[in-house]
Amino acid sequence: MGEEATAVGEVTRAREGRVGRHGRRILEVVLRDPGGVLLLVWFHQIPYFSRRLSPGQRLVVHGKVEPPLGAAAPRMIHPEIETLGPDEPVAARVLPVYEKPTEMHVGAMRRIVHAAVEEFADRAPSALPAEVAARQRLVDLPRALRHVHCPAPEADLEALGGSRSLAHRSLIFDELFFLQLGLALRRSAAGQEPGTAFPRSTRLVLALRARLPFRPTGAQERAFTEIEEDLARPHPMRRLLQGDVGSGKTLVALLAALTVIEAGDQAVLMAPTELLAEQHLETVRPLAEPLGVEPVLLTGAVKGRARRAALAGLGAGRIPLAVGTHALIQEGVTFGRLGLAIVDEQHRFGVLQRAALQRQAGERAVDVLVMSATPIPRTLALTLYGDLAVSTLDELPPGRTPITTRLCRESRRHEVYARIREAAATGHQAYIVYPLVEESEKSSLRAASTMVHELAAGPLAGLRLDLVHGRMKADEKDGVMRRFKAGEFDVLVSTTVIEVGIDVPNATAIVIEHAERFGLAQLHQLRGRVGRGQAPGHCCLVVPDWTGEEAYQRLTTLERSTDGFYIAEADLALRGPGDFLGTRQAGLPPFRVASLVRDTALLRAARDEALAWLARDPDLSAPESETVRAVLRHRWKGRLGLAQVG
Template sequence: MLNRSGLGAANLLQRAGRRLGFLTVRELLFHLPRRYDDLREMRKLGDLPFVEEGTVVSARVRVADVRVEPSFRRRIQRTIAEFEDETGSIEATWFGRRCIERRLFPGADIIVSGKLKHFGRRLTLDNPDFQPVGAEGEMLHVGRIVPIYRLTAGLTAARLRIAIREALDRAGIHYAEYLPASIRAEQSLEGIARALEDARRRQRGRDSARPIAVDEGSDAGLRGSLTGSLGRKLARDVALTVDQDRAIGAIRDDLARATPMLRLLQGDVGSGKTAVAAWALAAAARSGLQGALLAPTDLLARQHHATLATLLEDVGVPVELLTGSQTAAAARRSLELVKSGQAPVVVGTHALIQERVEFAALGVVVIDEQHRFGVEQRGQLEAKAGGHAPHVLLMTATPIPRTLGQVLYADLEVSDLRTPPEGRIPIRTGIRHPDNLRSTWERVRDEAALGHRTFVVVPLIDEAEPAAEDAAEPTIFDSSAPAAEAESVRLRELLAPLRVGMVHGRM
């Protein structure tokens, strides 16, 4: 039992441990991380304004000031520290964390790791962890690959890491082996003590992926199944484009390596990115691993689910859906299938990165509209691959500056889909002044008479407020920019009796 273990830090966890389900030292040792945060890269404070908000960063800084203030809630104190280095300064804020001011003092050199957030107009580190400079070999909370555990009320991450570290040092190294030496040798398995240690440190092996080997026969079969499914859907013969063939070949080579794939698949809407992604997901499923496709909206996730279910039907790979709009029963069923490994491919929204989602063996992650997801969100899904990094395929029609930076610094391989699929209708682009749209709306009526639909895309959901004359900063949109709510009302009157619907991200 923890209260009789002789471990000082572990003895303090009795109440919290009961809520988390560990009452013995053995259960504490087997309380494994749910993900890992890589905090090894040290940033300069002057570079942080250019880092995406929500990113967890590390920096080597000097404490300039520490103060304690009352928060909006009277009983919860707020501790604020100011850090500086040779490039700039930043504030760190802790809410309800007592005794921080006793561990920090002006002039101390520390390594700090925390999430970047905006507090008003200031950039701040939210509830960061820190340790003194000079103890790099004993870092638990910063400056390394840090294990992230499931917590409960009254238990901080730092306190739990200290208790687990003590348990590993004093009890883990003596943990009795329960697998015969012959089996461990035959399966190339580590001893239980080393495995428990590696599960926390994750300094080696975390950067390796499970290789997915696809021989030429299986490759040809997968491509044939995809084109066959597409042909039935379109009621005509279909062949992959030259660019699709080339992209699949590059992905096949990437998957065969132990180095995790990180490839960007870019192409215009309708260029065939989903078919290429379907090949990668099917390859993972055929090898006994799982594939996940992350979409930014519920609508897009459902579209991908329907498309992939059709494309992978001939391959015999079922596709599950997991979104926030599902009923509790449907979500529970999907979660159970994903956890058990009976869902070889799952499509979802941000619901996929929730803590309750557990994969049996995640091997390939496909992220659509990659510019719509932050680095941390993508990392949360990738961390669900357990002891191995997953192969990652990013898809976009609109690369962003951060993507260009990754390409320039060789962090990201790129496959372009420039050749349009056979039978695709050519795109014509025209520019009209807002006062000269009469012919456009007549064309809309003509298309509706033929049973076709028209999409009108506007930059705002609600109308923008006019900028104040004394505004310090200009607004992004002019107050005259069209908004979805108002434009839908106007078009219902203009195009009556045609039906005009409205869709936006807050629905």
């Protein structure tokens, strides 16, 4: 059970039926061989398979074997199938298994890929320098493509299945080499840019430290030392400050801002939403004002005289610290002497925003500190943020109340609602999170907009409920969040829009429905919405009764640990980097064969080879780099940012 398998048998029955609350169509086919019975199940393309399959046919089927439901046979859902003639022998051959990007049948996909390999494999240019390929013992691209897509019958199945064959290794190394080459060029370009060297603060930082009612953690001290060293260099800082929810990133960022302000420059702190910008201001103002540093808020909501005063003060260089949203980098906003931009990472601060900030700073390069509350595993940080140095806050300040998390099957949901009523009875608030905004014909998942009415009329009758989701306009969402923070209602029913840093210290319980649909890192972010005040926080992860053992065990990681870095590593190992953060959002070329979890050794080797090649030919202008340069440009497609190539 739970393993991929291939079976040969005869169809004894094929019937259509309906299942679930919405009466979803389903096709069930019974396949029998001398050893027993297997149930083949389809939820899609039912008319096609109904026409194609009938009793008496012989089939070869391949797929994951799922446990039986009730007394039925083991199941294979959406298996790959091939029909056999009455006496046709099963030919021994090695077939590649493809992840399906569409609903196209796998057999059809295999035929298309096979035709493409026959037609185009020999035209694929091997761009890796010959000496690198020889040192790493790799085969050329055409041979690698043929071996991966059309393996010989005697090929090593285990090596192919685990992407460890020589052909796989060659394709993976090729991909990682060009990734590391691009990142190294971006890094070196930033390192050559002239910037401002800010001396160590001798007044404001010491004054703030003296006023703090607690001692910063060792991790905060270490991170600030690294930032201070970056600021002192005559090149612009490009640093990522990552740490779990509540690890004290804002204090470290404020210390950096004070260093720049003391030297006579300005600093900005940018957040992804107006509400978060206001929360940052609430945190920063009581710390900065007593030192004579008056922060100003600039968001889309700041209008009239206040806006004009803020713009004039920033343009003249009189206002040392601005807190706001992307409104800070819009046309019409200028800075007298902008020295440091601190950016909340959820803002997805890319090359374009960096360029916009640069425009506002005029000729001077701006130092950039990116903050992230999503702890990023080391291998991923090296890759996704290859052009940023990384500081990590891996300690929580003393006095933080840990959140207790427990898994709950759907049939025991009444206990979850009892917990919410308990929280409301003691004057606290709660969140209930759903994966969808609206229910759909194609899915049996519960949805926020439907459930808010069902809950208000049923199990949570008498409590005050409201709804927030991603399809609402930004000001509507903000309005709901503000009313919740002000305590105007007890339960906020939402989708994952609340994942981004809303701070409601009075919220002590969060229920996440269909928890099996979320990644571990996302669930960890969501549960970080509670336990932000004095009262302990509780998180319930609700899963359907039929959730498989594997998915259930994956979620127990959250019951066992509240360490964001441990959870991030587990999530990366389970789901791979594509789902973890989305490479597109990091401005990287998408991965085709490499896995940052599986291929860490190759990633390091590719990095070393890329750095060695650039040490020899820093701007890839030598004749032997001509093909390397062309392929690099093609794969990165304008994402190299400031890097100069050739």
